[in-house]
């Protein structure tokens with residue numbers, strides 16, 4: 001039986017248009033999903049939107065729309081981004097979907113209750129609207145939420161609580177023993193430090209009058225489920241948990257998240273699963289954030305680089321290339337149009353594009369028939385190892401090293417001039433080199449498939465049909 005591979009993006013807040021950060025997370029998952037499919041694994045790739053946020057209500061009001069209509073529009077924009085970016089997701093889950101998502105979220109709540117882990121209490125805390133979460137004093141920096149630079153509001157209300165404290169020891173064991181592998185190590189340590197700092201029980205619901213937009217607590221409609229309880233469940237409700245379990249064979253899977261939501265994924269979610277007696281995810285990859293000009297991308301700072309604009313001008317695979325190779329998977333990376341253009345010209349126009357054109361030009365002119373491609377080469381083992389460690393940038397680096405090596409072969413062996421030699425041996429040698437280069441091109445195309453699927457197809461077709469492809473990456477000023 002084929003190995004199962006299940007990968008998830010965070011589900012995004014649809015209170016604004018998708019930006020480069022969303023594109024990055026989703027592209028990383030897409031590369032891995034495509035690679036596992038090519039390796040013959042039974043693969044399932046989930047993404048979606050986290051819709052029960054007060055921010056949606058606010059944004060809808062600002063646009064004079066009702067939330068449902070507003071959400072339809074934003075979700076359509078996310079789906080357009082995925083279409084343009086060639087994202088091969090299998091399912092797009094929406095937490096407002098009462099058929100797909102709600103039954104499992106309710107089942108999850110009921111299981112927490114059955115384990116004796118939910119109790120009612122009075123809550124007084126500091127609530128950050130940006131995080132949609134209560135923050136502890138310890139988490140504040142200069143009295144402000146470090147993610148949103150805002151002073152949280154003091155709120156006192158009746159809530160249901162989850163006995164997170166009960167799971168502290170168990171979570172510590174699970175994380176330190178790599179039962180859940182958290183990458184990179186710095187994030188694993190950060191998760192362990194959350195536990196060492198002490199885990200208090202957490203509020204898992206809010207009064208309906210404060211939060212009406214959400215899933216009612218089973219048996220007590222005066223309370224609404226806290227957004228993170230609702231949201232985290234998506235990773236299994238989408239597979240049929242609480243309904244038909246149709247795709248539950250894919251669980252447990254792997255989560256890809258930004259470093260901003262580590263606590264929820266490394267602490268809350270595993271504790272909920274332990275309480276509900278459901279297997280734990282095997283891996284959590286935590287990537288850095290994309291900045292622009294050294295600062296967080298934001299509308300107010302005016303430094304947003306819009307993925308649609310980049311793709312309209314440079315094409316899908318140019319953006320896929322940039323995100324996969326030039327963005328560091330674990331550290332914060334800066335995205336500016338200057339850097340993008342530099343990489344585009346150096347590595348796509350002059351690098352890959354030029355190499356493909358030169359090789360196929362020689363092949364078409366000097367070889368009478370297409371080069372026979374005997375075997376569908378598998379990706380190089382080093383690519384495999386890097387992808388398994390989520391080192392997407394290193395995996396693709398290897399492909400460019402190969403291109404560089406092959407380019408050097410053209411320069412040293414000079415098949416373009418030897419082919420015109422008077423000596424038959426030199427002409428034969430030139431033919432051998434050109435054939436080798438064409439086979440290399442095909443092998444490179446195969447390695448490129450998870451990263452740049454369209455380009456990969458175009459190169460394969462050029463080789464098999466023995467013709468020069470269209471200009472893959474037009475030069476831009």
Ligand code: MSP
Pocket residue numbers: 009010011012013014020021022024025050231232234256257258259260261288289290291297
């Ligand atoms: N809805 C929650 C997640 C719930 S998951 C059960 C949420 N949504 S979000 O819209 O704010 O998306 C957060 C995620 O989007 C980050 O964890 C990250 O994966 C991605 N990114 C958002 N901004 C980003 C950057 N500037 N750079 C890279 N990724 C970023 O939190």
